[in-house]
Amino acid sequence: MTHREIMEALTGLLLAMFVAMLSSTVVSNALPAIVTDLHGSQTGYTWVVVATLLTMTATTPIWGKLADLFSKKLLVQAALVIFSIGSVVAAIAPNMGVLIGARAFQGLGVGGLTALVQVVIASMVSPRERGRYSGYIGAVFATATVSGPLLGGLVVDSPLGWRGCFMIGLPVAAIAFVVLQKTLHLPTVKREVRIDYLGATLIMGGISLILVWVSLAGNNFDWISGTSAALVAASLLLIAAALWVEARVAAEPVIPLRLFRDRTTALATAASVMIGVAMFGATVYLSQYFQLARGMSPTEAGLMSIAMVGGLLVSSIISGRVITRTGLWKRWLVGGMVFVIAGIALLGTIDAETPLLVVGAYMALTGIGLGATMQNLVLSVQNNTAPEDLGAASSVVAMFRSIGGSAGVAALGAVLAHQVTSSVKDGLGALLASGQVSPEQLAQMQHSTGDIPDLAALPAPIRALYEASFGEAVGHLFMVAVPFAIVAFVCILFIKEVPLRTTTGSPSVAESEIEAGVVATGEAVDYPAFDVEGEGARVGERR
Structure with a gap:
């Protein structure tokens, strides 16, 4: 293009x-x-x-x-x-x-x-x-x-x-x-569709349960409680099942x-x-x-x-x-x-x-x-x-x-x-003790302290x-x-920097060798001389 x-x-x-x-x-x-x-x-x-x-x-x-x-x-x-x-x-x-x-x-x-x-x-x-x-x-x-x-x-x-x-x-x-x-206008790849709905469902379920536990614990139930243990255990089980499906089952x-x-x-x-x-x-x-x-x-x-x-x-x-x-x-x-x-x-x-x-x-x-x-x-x-x-x-x-x-x-x-x-x-x-709020106001506010006022x-x-x-x-x-x-x-x-490719497809062997800086025999090669201003790029020759 x-x-x-x-x-x-x-x-x-x-x-x-x-x-x-x-x-x-x-x-x-x-x-x-x-x-x-x-x-x-x-x-x-x-x-x-x-x-x-x-x-x-x-x-x-x-x-x-x-x-x-x-x-x-x-x-x-x-x-x-x-x-x-x-x-x-x-x-x-x-x-x-x-x-x-x-x-x-x-x-x-x-x-x-x-x-x-x-x-x-x-x-x-x-x-x-x-x-x-x-x-x-x-x-x-x-x-x-x-x-x-x-x-x-x-x-x-x-x-x-x-x-x-x-x-x-x-x-x-x-x-x-x-x-x-x-x-x-892009070419469409035509091949058999195999969508991993089971894996996606298990991943979403496992993450959802963890998020429900994190957001509700401490208010709706205690952090250390039977409900917390059930949610965490169910989440870990779903995530483990998802990993098994991704590794062994899903095409x-x-x-x-x-x-x-x-x-x-x-x-x-x-x-x-x-x-x-x-x-x-x-x-x-x-x-x-x-x-x-x-x-x-x-x-x-x-x-x-x-x-x-x-x-x-x-x-x-x-x-x-x-x-x-x-x-x-x-x-x-x-x-x-x-x-x-x-x-x-x-x-x-x-x-x-x-x-x-x-x-x-x-x-x-x-x-x-x-x-x-x-x-x-x-x-x-x-x-x-x-x-x-x-x-x-x-x-x-x-x-x-x-x-x-x-x-x-x-x-x-x-x-x-x-x-x-x-x-x-x-x-x-403290406001009640100092007389700045009445007991009625205090009782009303304590029922809604978790709400956004x-x-x-x-x-x-x-x-x-x-x-x-x-x-x-x-x-x-x-x-x-x-x-x-x-x-x-x-x-x-710890990420290793690799010079950016100049193609959208799979890089050729020569270009891969150039990007890596070495050829199969271990000889040094020139890095590519890129034509940044133009639409393309030219690749340096191998020594």
């Missing part, structure tokens, strides 16, 4: 990716209003996010496998339709149960869009040139992340209310559907375990899990921090997100262009994780009194690190994978990042709920107590996330 043909097809793909990203970011600032309006709890807040992440996680590898078997264009369009149906149901949800179910269905489409956009781009563009286009992906990611909270905040504050947040992505989805129909497993024999894939996958915990688990609660700890409106909370996304935008574009020019990517992963660790550690020091300029600077630092890390981890795996496994390998990395995100959101949400509840109960007792309706002393409790608890979440970011950094250090 020529550069023009790639850009035309990329337009539809980027619109689809924009829709997928918008689905989570546009809701982030609406969540406090949604949970208050539908009389939900902190657990409900968590599961509105986790439901989408969970179904996205479970179906991402299936979409990746389908991409190796069917028309990629048709699959992207199907994912857009599924996403749109879920959005409509979420917009009319009468209670938290229906909303969480609709978000889970929406996640089926988001999983397809997340996996397929990466797979289609990998099919069109060689790894060496992919950095050139990953900058566009980073820009769309940043645009959706910036505009999402802003749009969500404006819609929540408008007559449409929070329900409008689920509708604004529908026109973009429709445009993406039409553009892809006209511009995306075309959802997660081909042989992929993990490659060191780069194994380490990048482990790093993706840790980044998912640190990134999703901590940052999803920033909007709650700004609205409940700092008293901001949804629109103002959306404006604060610009700090993190601005850093992400700049670093993703710059890193993509430099990687295309040099073919070297590991230094960006290492440097990016240093910034992520520093940013998350600094965010761990915030509370309800931290100056907003300081909070914004810490967010920008984290964004710079994430922009240089997330896309390039996928690139490192794609560069090491055989073409027939490209879909599966790309989706495995995305899947494990989502698993980390789901676990992080659920676990840190449980930590947040427990810490806020404990702090509020202690604070209410409507701050505007609370007496001033109790509102100040909630704001201080949320501010301190969110800072604590980032400190909990730091060790996970450090583990990701260690994994990245």
Whole structure:
């Protein structure tokens, strides 16, 4: 494909990716209003996010496998339709149960869009040139992340209310559907379909039970109890069964375990899990921090997100262009994780009194690190994978990042709920002793300390107590996330850098030898002299 043909097809793909990203970011600032309006709890807040992440996680590898078997264009369009149906149901949800179910269905489409956009781009563009286009992906990611909270905040504050947040992505989805129909033309692989539904079901079941245990333990039942033991045992049993099915039974497993024999894939996958915990688990609660700890409106909370996304935008574009020019990517992963660790550690020091300029600077630092890390981890795996496994390998990395995100959101949400509840109960007792609240107010509040309150309706002393409790608890979440970011950094250090291929197909023996730097006899060879400015590349001759 020529550069023009790639850009035309990329337009539809980027619109689809924009829709997928918008689905989570546009809701982030609406969540406090949604949970208050539908009389939900902190657990409900968590599961509105986790439901989408969970179904996205479970179906991402299936979409990746389908991409190796069917028309990629048709699959992207199907994912857009599924996403749109879920959005409509979420917009009319009468209670938290229906909303969480609709978000889970929406996640089926988001999983397809997340996996397929990466797979289609990998099919069109060689790894060496992919950095050139990953900058566009980073820009769309940043645009959706910036505009999402802003749009969500404006819609929540408008007559449409929070329900409008689920509708604004529908026109973009429709445009993406039409553009892809006209511009995306890729060959379709025709072979027998063997989808590993059993493996996918077992994986989803095992992960779901762990997340249910993490999010409900401590509130609905004790951490050390018969219920906890049953949930953990059932989860481990399902995951063990899933591994057995993937290794011994499935003809075309959802997660081909042989992929993990490659060191780069194994380490990048482990790093993706840790980044998912640190990134999703901590940052999803920033909007709650700004609205409940700092008293901001949804629109103002959306404006604060610009700090993190601005850093992400700049670093993703710059890193993509430099990687295309040099073919070297590991230094960006290492440097990016240093910034992520520093940013998350600094965010761990915030509370309800931290100056907003300081909070914004810490967010920008984290964004710079994430922009240089997330896309390039996928690139490192794609560069090491055989073409027939490209879909599966790309989706495995995305899947494990989502698993980390789901676990992080659920676990840190449980930590947040427990810490806020404990702090509020202690604070209410002190307010009662000082005469700032009446016994009637105390009795009413102690029945709902696990709920997300409507701050505007609370007496001033109790509102100040909630704001201080949320501010301190969110800072604590980032400190909990730091060790996970450090583990990701260690994994990245041990990834072996392989110069990026210049072809989309399987590399020839000669090119493989050149990339490795040696020939079969052990003689040294020249590395390829890449023609970065042109559409192709020329390979140096063997000595």
